[in-house]
Amino acid sequence: MKKFQIPRASGHSSRPSPSDTETVDPLVTLAMLARGWRVILAALALALVAAGLYLTMLATPRYVARATVILDTHRAEVVDFNGVVDGIRGDADELNSEVEVLRSRGLLNRVVEALDLVQDPEFNPRLASPSWLDRGLSLLRPARPDASPQQIRDATTTALIEALKVRNLPSSYVFEIAVTSEDPAKAARIADTIAQLYIRNQIEVKFEATETATSWLTERVGMLKQELETAEGRVKTFNTQSPLISATALGALEVQLKDIRDRLSRIRHERDARETYLGALSEAQGAGDKRAAAADPALDRIAPDDQAGFDARFAALVAQAEADLLRAEDQIAALETSEVALQGQISRQGEDMIELQQLSREAEASRMLYEFFLNRLKETSAQNGIQQADARILSQAVIPDHPASPRRGLVLGLAAAIGIVAGIALVAARELRNTAFRTARELEAASHTLVMGQIPLLRAHARPEMLRFLLNSPGSPAMEAVRNLRTSLMLANVDAPPRVILTTSALPGEGKTTTAIALAVNLAASGKAVLLVEGDLRRHTLGEYFPGLTGGAGLASVLSGQVELEEAVQHDAESGLSLLIGDESTANGADLFASATYRHFLEEARGHYDHVIIDTPPVLIVPDARIQAQAADAVLFAVRWNATTQGQLDEALRMFETVNRPVTGLVLTQVDMAKMRRYAQDRSDLRYGSYAAYGAAD
Secondary structure, three states: OOOOOOOOOOOOOOOOOHHHOOOOOHHHHHHHHHHOHHHHHHHHHHHHHHHHHHHHHHOOOEEEEEEEEEEOOOOOOOOOHHHOOOOOOOOHHHHHHHHHHHOOHHHHHHHHHHHOHHHOOOOOHHHOOOOHHHHHHHOOOOOOOOOOHHHHHHHHHHHHHHHEEEEEOOOOOEEEEEEEEOOHHHHHHHHHHHHHHHHHHHHHHHHHHHHHHHHHHHHHHHHHHHHHHHHHHHHHHHHHHOOOOOHHHHHHHHHHHHHHHHHHHHHHHHHHHHHHHHHHHHHOOOHHHHHHHHOOHHHHHOOOOOHHHHHHHHHHHHHHHHHHHHHHHHHHHHHHHHHHHHHHHHHHHHHHHHHHHHHHHHHHHHHHHHHHHHHHHHHHHHHOOOOOOOEEEEEOOOOOOOOOEOOHHHHHHHHHHHHHHHHHHHHHHHHHHOOOOOOHHHHHHHHOOOEEEEEEOOOOOOHHHHHHHHHHOOOOHHHHHHHHHHHHHHHOOOOOOOOEEEEEEOOOOOOHHHHHHHHHHHHHHOOOOEEEEEOOOOOOOHHHHOHHHOOOOOHHHHHHOOOOHHHHOEEEOOOOEEEEOOOOOOOOHHHHHOOHHHHHHHHHHHHHOOEEEEEOOOOOOOOHHHHHHHHOOEEEEEEEOOOOOHHHHHHHHHHHHHOOOOOOEEEEEEEOHHHHHHHOOOHHHHOOOOOHHHHHOO
């Protein structure tokens, strides 16, 4: 028998994974999202409902009030404050420092005290009523010890720090103080209080600095005054205990010393001359020599014959010369004594002068230092009470009209985005996890087996109603699909069309029985003698479609030899079918179908009927279908639309391959056309293979 079948690859076949494709078709993605619009819409609605519940029941509206403060870096001062406390110059480092001052715990502690925030449950969580979650957790954790007042105040200050934001507006000296609170009036009140206490703190800092400087200067001035008095006392004592010393007197002594030295030099010359004269007199021997040595006019007038007078005069000259020399020696000794005494006096007075000058300079330095600090003390004392802050309030906080959080638009928008993303994720996860088949093209690509037909979902509440629908609606899309299946099956081998046709599936409930009945009805309607055999000896479902033909002998009785084929076959006049319904048997079905009796039964059926259609049990449940397929001309495998998974199909086809009997073709059953349009990549998927007329029906 010649068959036209898509070649199957060896081993397990599998649906192409995303990694097998180079790109993702955006149209496929859009189609996937379109199919899951209900899930996405449900996730969006759920997210919006959750956001609404959060906004109305859980979220607490919080308001933000803002006060602004500006630094005055060029303030004109009444007195020179920079001498005691430097003002703010406006450098970046100082601006950042002021931001930290505004956020400092010391300043905010004063705000807590000023507004008594310790008694406010918003900032003191210990005063707030515990939530149901806190009450539940309190049963699991040990009780907290009672906090001290300081710990409570610190916790309150910490809560205030968390509710406060301070920033320096770019390229300006303006600071924005933003406070978040559940009460808009409270938020504005806290922001204004922070600004006021910040400015007051600046004044207090300067006042404290001035007070500290005044105290220190007062103490320092007192010490310097004592040092000045001590220095001046030393000068006075020195002047009292020492002779009158002055630069003029010292200069006079130096002049006097110079005169003494000049006289001493002159007298020494005179002494030397007298010594020379006396020596000359002493060395003269004759009268002439004596006259020359003496050089005395009186001696020269004495007559040469007056020897006595000459000798007397000469002796007088010698005596006079000796007396003059002795007197000169005495004068020199006296002058040298005076010189030494005067030198000692000048030396002592010079040292005293130096010491006096040193004491005077020390006293003068003490006086200058004392006067400087005294002037600074007077300036600093004058600053008390006129300190000015380096900042001023630019604008007070305005009570906000609308809460800053939660931002309803943002929350709803975020919830909508989360809902859409979650919905898309759910749809994608569902698509990734779902390995069922939705189009014939997809089924063929995954199984490498020809899809011969696509049977739509028959909307029947009971199995007899399904049979009547097939009989009473020959022109319906469902019957058109069956005709296409019959055509594909008959043309699969033109030279020898199949006569024994076997239908099976992977699992129960996948439409194999409906396919078998619909194909049998269609063949019978075309004038063929058709025998419909219930090849499932365990479950007898065929009788439910033909309730008037139940009971009596069946296939098991024929195979066991209890009855003949003609006796067991029942006829349905309305459909024109001959039916061999299954009956109870204690024998194993697989053994019966593997016997020669079963083959003889089929040969006999071929002699009486144009087509024999056998409805077999699911291949993944029992081996009956694989055994019966050995004697069949064609094997139709029913794949339930969007239900049979890739793994189930692969395993079922593998089982047929293990017995060297691959299936002839696949039938996509119970196709929901309304939903199938969502999965079709193009219009050809709706018309694919076997029922163009049905696919075109809208």
